[in-house]
Amino acid sequence: MRAKFLFCFLLWSLLSLTACSNPQTQESIPPTTSLAPIGLLPNIKMPTFGGIQFWADRRWQEGWRIQQHVFSGEHRLLDPKQVRIAWGSLEACEQRMKQRAPAPPIEDQTLVILLHGIADSRLSFWRLEDKLKQDGWQVAALSYPSTHQSLQQHADHLAEVVEHLRGYRSVHFVTHSLGGIVVRRFLADGGVWQQRISIKRIVMIGPPNQGAVFAEKVEAFPPYTWIFGDAGKSLTPSAMKSLPAPEMPFLVIAGSRGNKDGWNPVLQGDDDFVVRVEETHLQGETGHLLVKGLHGLMMNNNGVIAATLMFLRNGKVMDQGTMSGM
CATH class of the missing domain: 3.40.50.1820 (Alpha/Beta hydrolase fold, catalytic domain)
Structure with missing residues (x-):
């Protein structure tokens, strides 16, 4: 029982440290940027249905989107392939979107x-x-x-x-x-x-x-x-x-x-x-x-x-x- 508890605690700690990190290289994230903005929850990247009937888009940037669940109120960040990159507060997901999503067009x-x-x-x-x-x-x-x-x-x-x-x-x-x-x-x-x-x-x-x-x-x-x-x-x-x-x-x-x-x-x-x-x-x-x-x-x-x-x-x-x- 004690070994199982220790394993779960170590797994949770690892997820907390790596939540929403870049799936390819850490070098692509600016060194001045926090890897886990306050308000994000431990995340395992997983495919989603993109928000069918239970999610409302709150932000959109070049195919990336932040959605809010209609019942729980939680927010999540999806990439253009509908993979959940982050979840937690709106503000934390916004920060992660700025780090990961392509920059908006320079010209209007x-x-x-x-x-x-x-x-x-x-x-x-x-x-x-x-x-x-x-x-x-x-x-x-x-x-x-x-x-x-x-x-x-x-x-x-x-x-x-x-x-x-x-x-x-x-x-x-x-x-x-x-x-x-x-x-x-x-x-x-x-x-x-x-x-x-x-x-x-x-x-x-x-x-x-x-x-x-x-x-x-x-x-x-x-x-x-x-x-x-x-x-x-x-x-x-x-x-x-x-x-x-x-x-x-x-x-x-x-x-x-x-x-x-x-x-x-x-x-x-x-x-x-x-x-x-x-x-x-x-x-x-x-x-x-x-x-x-x-x-x-x-x-x-x-x-x-x-x-x-x-x-x-x-x-x-x-x-x-x-x-x-x-």
């Missing part, structure tokens, strides 16, 4: 932020993200616990990430479903980020801009609340009435079946099974396009990707006929 650039929909993850943008990078864009696909916090909390976390961006002067947003509503709440709230960052263009894919009748129909159904939480309640038509439209150019892309019945027999009119086409419209939209497809698969459609790239490049809206032919 434009960042494309991807924001996923409800009960989804940033991995849903895998193909669109890859195409954006091939087109030369800097891309940040963010995570947020869409089913475990309110719309306001999601918007607050987004504002915090944007406020702490370095090396970027402007941002484009590409959103799916609830992600578009989070951005609208974020823009309506404003904040300190407006002193440095300007929002240029937005592409909303499958957004319930008028609220979703489908959400209203199932709102009183207990499993809906259990699964989608407070954010699900914010998707009803009544909840959308007080939310203003963006002031900058924005493109709306709606999913459809291409007929008057749509995919969902419960909904009237054409739809993507979750959101009706007419619910995606928003006053002031720069353009409105239709793509044949289901709600959860739209973001990686060839036509959607091509229309997104065109709009971000020059603000032009793709011809509907061209998009339909892709």
